[in-house]
Amino acid sequence: MVDYLLLLVSTVLVNNFVLVKFLGLCPFMGVSSRTETAIGMSFATTFVMTVASLLSYLVNNYILAPLGLQYLTTMAFILVIAVVVQFTEMVVHKTSAKLYRTLGIFLPLITTNCAVLGVALLNIYQQNNFFESIIYGFGAALGFSLVLVLFSAMREKLASADVPAPFKGPAIALITAGLMSLAFMGFTGLVKL
Amino acid sequence: MSILIAIIVLGSMCLLFGALLGYAAVKFKIEGDPIVDQLDALLPQTQCGQCGYPGCKPYAQALADGEAINKCAPGGEDTIKKIADLLGVDVQPLDESHEQDNTPKVAFIIEEDCIGCTKCIQACPVDAIIGAAKQMHTIIIDECTGCDLCVAPCPVDCIKMIPIKTTTHNWQWDLSSIPITVLENETEKSTMINDQKELMTNELGA
Numbered sequence: 001m002v003d004y005l006l007l008l009v010s011t012v013l014v015n016n017f018v019l020v021k022f023l024g025l026c027p028f029m030g031v032s033s034r035t036e037t038a039i040g041m042s043f044a045t046t047f048v049m050t051v052a053s054l055l056s057y058l059v060n061n062y063i064l065a066p067l068g069l070q071y072l073t074t075m076a077f078i079l080v081i082a083v084v085v086q087f088t089e090m091v092v093h094k095t096s097a098k099l100y101r102t103l104g105i106f107l108p109l110i111t112t113n114c115a116v117l118g119v120a121l122l123n124i125y126q127q128n129n130f131f132e133s134i135i136y137g138f139g140a141a142l143g144f145s146l147v148l149v150l151f152s153a154m155r156e157k158l159a160s161a162d163v164p165a166p167f168k169g170p171a172i173a174l175i176t177a178g179l180m181s182l183a184f185m186g187f188t189g190l191v192k193l
Numbered sequence: 194m195s196i197l198i199a200i201i202v203l204g205s206m207c208l209l210f211g212a213l214l215g216y217a218a219v220k221f222k223i224e225g226d227p228i229v230d231q232l233d234a235l236l237p238q239t240q241c242g243q244c245g246y247p248g249c250k251p252y253a254q255a256l257a258d259g260e261a262i263n264k265c266a267p268g269g270e271d272t273i274k275k276i277a278d279l280l281g282v283d284v285q286p287l288d289e290s291h292e293q294d295n296t297p298k299v300a301f302i303i304e305e306d307c308i309g310c311t312k313c314i315q316a317c318p319v320d321a322i323i324g325a326a327k328q329m330h331t332i333i334i335d336e337c338t339g340c341d342l343c344v345a346p347c348p349v350d351c352i353k354m355i356p357i358k359t360t361t362h363n364w365q366w367d368l369s370s371i372p373i374t375v376l377e378n379e380t381e382k383s384t385m386i387n388d389q390k391e392l393m394t395n396e397l398g399a
Contacts, residue, residue, distance in 0.1 A: 083210040094221040
């Protein structure tokens with residue numbers, strides 16, 4: 001139990017996917033201009049990441065590994081992720097037209113969010129078992145959501161701040177992201193095993 | 194042999210997932226695009242065409258496809274705010290090329306100048322002008338939405354837009370139809386005031 005908790009904390013804070021591993025930067029920059037959108041994106045990504053890491057574990061261990069087809073992992077995982085994203089898109093479109101419009105193109109782009117594929121592949125390289133895979137996926141998504149929402153809140157404040165002309169727009173956003181990344185480096189050493 | 198297995202395995206996975214998505218597509222089917230109807234309900238239904246679309250419904254459709262939200266002159270800032278809220282985009286000021294002033298107006302035909310050309314009748318989207326060829330025309334004030342469209346076609350410039358004076362007859366007595374937010378408690382009130390202050394400083398800064 002403690003192991004699982006440690007794994008969760010370490011994925012969310014210490015090995016944060018966005019700020020420490022630098023995965024999933026496209027939605028991090030793209031969807032963070034409004035907090036509301038960022039929260040919607042966080043929920044969608046959390047769902048996709050958790051389900052995709054669960055399914056990709058099953059696909060790898062019960063289909064690919066017994067047949068010796070591990071060289072197909074990347075291809076098979078992209079297939080799994082695409083299906084989960086497509087399914088999520090249908091459900092979101094049906095349940096919340098507003099969220100669907102807010103997320104717009106970013107919803108299908110979760111397919112190409114490298115953090116999602118990254119979680120699935122890292123689960124295999126780290127030889128995580130079934131529950132560890134789910135927790136790793138969920139933790140990665142939680143970490144992604146955390147920094148995305150924090151970052152969007154900062155960008156909303158930045159929008160009304162007096163920024164020097166050369167730094168306006170994406171420049172100041174990237175600098176902020178860099179500073180956030182530095183701050184998250186501070187979590188290294190939080191968990192000692 | 195192993196390639197054959199790989200093809201079969203991936204192929205059957207594709208088939209399985211495809212079937213799943215096909216089932217989901219049927220299960221979560223959406224009739225029409227509800228967002229267009231919601232947008233249409235927000236627009237003022239003057240059918241004036243000042244946005245460049247032939248009416249409110251086509252503009253609602255265009256909005257759903259990503260058209261700029263600041264083109265509805267009769268709706269003014271209020272409508273823009275509501276549309277922005279529904280679509281989850283930022284509020285924009287009313288497009289400069291469209292009329293800024295949205296005080297209610299009504300068209301008025303200077304009857305001694307009218308030559309009875311019927312051009313304004315064809316332009317009127319709400320059939321608020323009566324008259325026939327070579328007969329003097331006049332406006333049905335209660336039908337006129339004040340959309341301006343009859344002004345341009347008139348060859349003798351005999352149509353004026355006059356603002357409607359507020360009288361006890363046209364004053365909106367029914368206060369419940371005017372959107373008023375009742376603030377429940379002090380914290381909400383103070384955040385509201387702060388928001389307004391922030392908005393004002395932003396506007397001053399810009």
